[in-house]
Amino acid sequence: MSLFISSLNSGSNGNCYYVGNEQEAVLIDAGISCRQAETRLRRLGLPIRNIKAVFISHEHSDHISGLSQLAGKYQLPVFITPETLQNTRLVRHVFPIRPFSSHEPVQIGDLSITAFPKYHDAADPHSFMISCRGTNVGVFTDIGVPCDQLIHHFSQCHAAFLETNYDEEMLAQGRYPYFLKQRIRGGKGHLSNQQALDLFRAHKPAFMSHVLLAHLSKDNNCPQLVRDLFLPHLNTTELIVASRNEETPVFRIGAN
Template identity: 40%
Template sequence: MRFAYLGSGSRGNALVVEAGSTRVLLDCGLPLVEVDTRLARLGLVASDLTAIVVTHEHGDHIGGVAKLARRNQLPVWLTAGTRAAWKAAPDEWLRTLTPHRHLTIGELDVMPYPVPHDAREPCQYVFGFEGRRVGVLTDAGSVTPYMREVLSGIDALLLEFNHDRAMLMNGPYPSFLKQRVAGNKGHLSNAQAAELLGSLDISRLQHLVLTHLSETNNTPEHALAAASDVLGAQPDWLVCAHQDAGLDWRHVN
């Protein structure tokens, strides 16, 4: 089992999760030309994909999904709320999922779970294969007990460290946008993500990837320092995913 990011941040998100012959793309907020270029960096082409799974309807997560699905005839899995809110939805390729209910895509077990974010019915995912689990959490303004339960004891955690609160509040964003980002249905700060990390069972953790870093209100150094404080060190399996460079393949052993 392995995973890689095509890109992570407010200008577009896309993650590939692979198990056996199954390759799922989680979100696609990138133009098709970028998708093709970044897949090629990973040794893939779009026709290698099995399906697309969507977290929510915001453009940095869903902007490229319709064109990619239609061009490559890929099924798109998403919640009923996301489907209702998505004006460009390619209806012929859509498959509806229910949070809390597992589904199987090829060789991958996919567990969606709801998160607090300012979208219609947002959810995040844990991907499983032969006893190994990769958990993804971005685009959540706060942490629920169920989120802690779902993400505890996993093998790889891909976790939003969106902003440094001081940088956000002292930065250039207008007041309403600062309140949205910092709100209970916005994005996780470094401190919130670190607190969540500290509450989890990380005894099996092989990879910790810090994702969805704000280019305006955060730096990799701030995010890595917050995570390292919780871990007591900065191990080589702690990395940031980047907006343009993404993240190369990481293997879950």
């Protein structure tokens, strides 16, 4: 069965990723307003009624700022770990709360969502693999280093949202204070372009049809720069750079 994916927004100003089949879908994070999410879904022709749940990767505002309004309006169950929930300021009873645990799949219709821990400076951060009858899509952003679990899941993906947050030289020479540069590149911050490319080159499966480069820094990266870095290594994989300001097209993943 095919999966349909789109980045509704990707960056420090808000993150929200759509993955679904023809009947049901989930959002990974809700860091844009309810109105923005509704508008972008409508432009893409994706019915909001198909969204059955929201999964939260961690508590930083660019991943949850629109959650209360969106989940409250549509009464969407929100899957979030207890540790992450404790570190938010969410109004806890305006939408259903569902805890999840690492490595324990959650079934949403035909979708199976599996979370696994990642290195990031948050209470209990997780990445996600969304599967549907043999088709796998990964959402891998806000990652300090590519750990063994990330490598394992990435190597099974037909498509992946993969963080390429910063260019190392741009970050080093940029205007950020030293402590912030160290946070970004210190192992619990974000993946650089080169770290992401190394992961892609070493562990991309031959059947990966799409890679969506995600969470680009406004100040420390450039879409054309990262595109040029990846282009020689794509083979048959289609490259998309997810925007900080608008949705990507919908991509169909899987042959059946």
